Amino acid sequence: MRLIGRRQETAIDAVLALVLLGFGLLATGLAGDNQPGTRPVDAVCRVLIALAVLALVGRRLAPAATLGVVTVATSTYLVLGYPYGPVLLAFLIAVYTVAVRLPVRAAAVAGGCAFAGLLVHVFWSRGPATGWEGVLPASAWVVVPFAAGVAVRANRETLTRGRAEQARRQADEERLRIAQEVHDVVGHGLAAISMQADIALHLLPKRPEQAETALTAISRTSREALDELRVTLGAVRRGAERGPVPGLARLPALRERLAGAGLAVELRTVGAPRDLPAAVDLAAYRVVQEALTNVLRHAGVASAEVTVGYRADELTVEVADHGVGTTFDTVDPAGDGTAGHGLAGMRERVAALGGLLDVGPRPGGGFRVHARLPVEPAA
Missing domain, CATH: 3.30.565.10 (Histidine kinase-like ATPase, C-terminal domain)
Structure with missing residues (x-):
């Protein structure tokens, strides 16, 4: 079941990557027309977009490695002066995935490395949003998806703990119910058997023929108690059919x-x-x-x-x-x-x-x- 789940996740990520690839190649050209001074879209630009986007196919299997590939491709893309565009969506998704899939400490380290890689173009390039003025806008591309991923992860863990706690409570309640049923069945049966045994012991030396009646009652009571006990314990066996519930x-x-x-x-x-x-x-x-x-x-x-x-x-x-x-x-x-x-x-x-x-x-x-x-x- 887990293998099938992973295949389905990979298929979904592959579809997402292809959609982003088509959108990225189309929208990047349009973005370049509206950003004067940027480098024209060429073959290198398209290769970098394809590398960043297609790396998302393995984002669930290897989140940190995927983020590394996307960061290198995105940073190279920006250092070369290509226009801001859909390539940054791949970076956002990669950061979000790391925050969701990895432990907080490991995710923070990976996010910090990605932020450092993204800062290369801030100090390498020249423009209104470069240098120290560009640090804050660049940090938003890491902090926002990282915070969203951590929030989603925390919510999932809370839901998982809630379901596990509910399952434990239900199991405890069922065990207590069965324990009470067993107590009632065994307690009643043993009390009757004990009384009948005392009668048999009392009659055995003087009137053994009457003691036989008490022994017969012991045999019948023990069989009935065992039958009812089997019905009760059958409730805990998966797939076992329940017997009729005792009633008035x-x-x-x-x-x-x-x-x-x-x-x-x-x-x-x-x-x-x-x-x-x-x-x-x-x-x-x-x-x-x-x-x-x-x-x-x-x-x-x-x-x-x-x-x-x-x-x-x-x-x-x-x-x-x-x-x-x-x-x-x-x-x-x-x-x-x-x-x-x-x-x-x-x-x-x-x-x-x-x-x-x-x-x-x-x-x-x-x-x-x-x-x-x-x-x-x-x-």
Whole structure:
């Protein structure tokens, strides 16, 4: 792709050089008629114009060398006394290219050398704009295109940095999103498996036939968690097809998994269910999943209630239990400082959609998680 780009750039520069060549040869003759005292246009003049203009074909590949050739041809042209004309356009373009393509220090050195070469005709020739009086006009032929080139270069670098920063932000956001998804999937699955394993270990010495039921639930829960984890990780594989995004329609399956772990979940629906935006559907499911996982871990109860409310302009989900009533963002059962990630993740999900999350003890005992997610009114 880069090679094709360079060929296209060279082709564009070749067309530019041919256009300037035709214009230069024609306009220089006309300029000579309006500048008395200049040397008539001859073969040497045309050769110098052609050399300066055609050197622009390689201006992107070798900016400094191109500027050197153009400066020598232009300075020789002016020292010989030919009329001021389009040949100076080639010099302007060469200086501009150096300022755009080279680092500032190298470009400044090349521009200074070009200015010194251009000054030769100022002190060599005789006329109203020669000698020290001609230094300032001659410097304009270098300073103006150089300043324009530096400005364009700085603008391009700013745009490039902006795009790179935006790409990094998007990548960070995607990594955080995937990390949250993995946390929700793995955290819920491991909590259910841990509870089922405790049940199996408790039953194994006295009632091994009932322990088999718990082990079967462990096997089923682990497979389901792995399947969901594969779907989540598939999002980071380029070209991989995404699986269906989890949503409230999977709450019955979630209830069955938790029932195998010893937590009975009662599902209630208020209002008429309807299709929801994928982001809202996923956020609502993850809030319920994370809240029930924490009930399983920390509440010390065998039941919980989940209420999903469909309203005209919002969706509400509530998870309530009659447990110890401790906020799980203050619980750190592992003692490793990881507590609170589930609650923080829920808050981030809900806040990202413009919703509200209310978490705290229930007045009659237990704990309550209540989320409100805005939804466009149904047509």
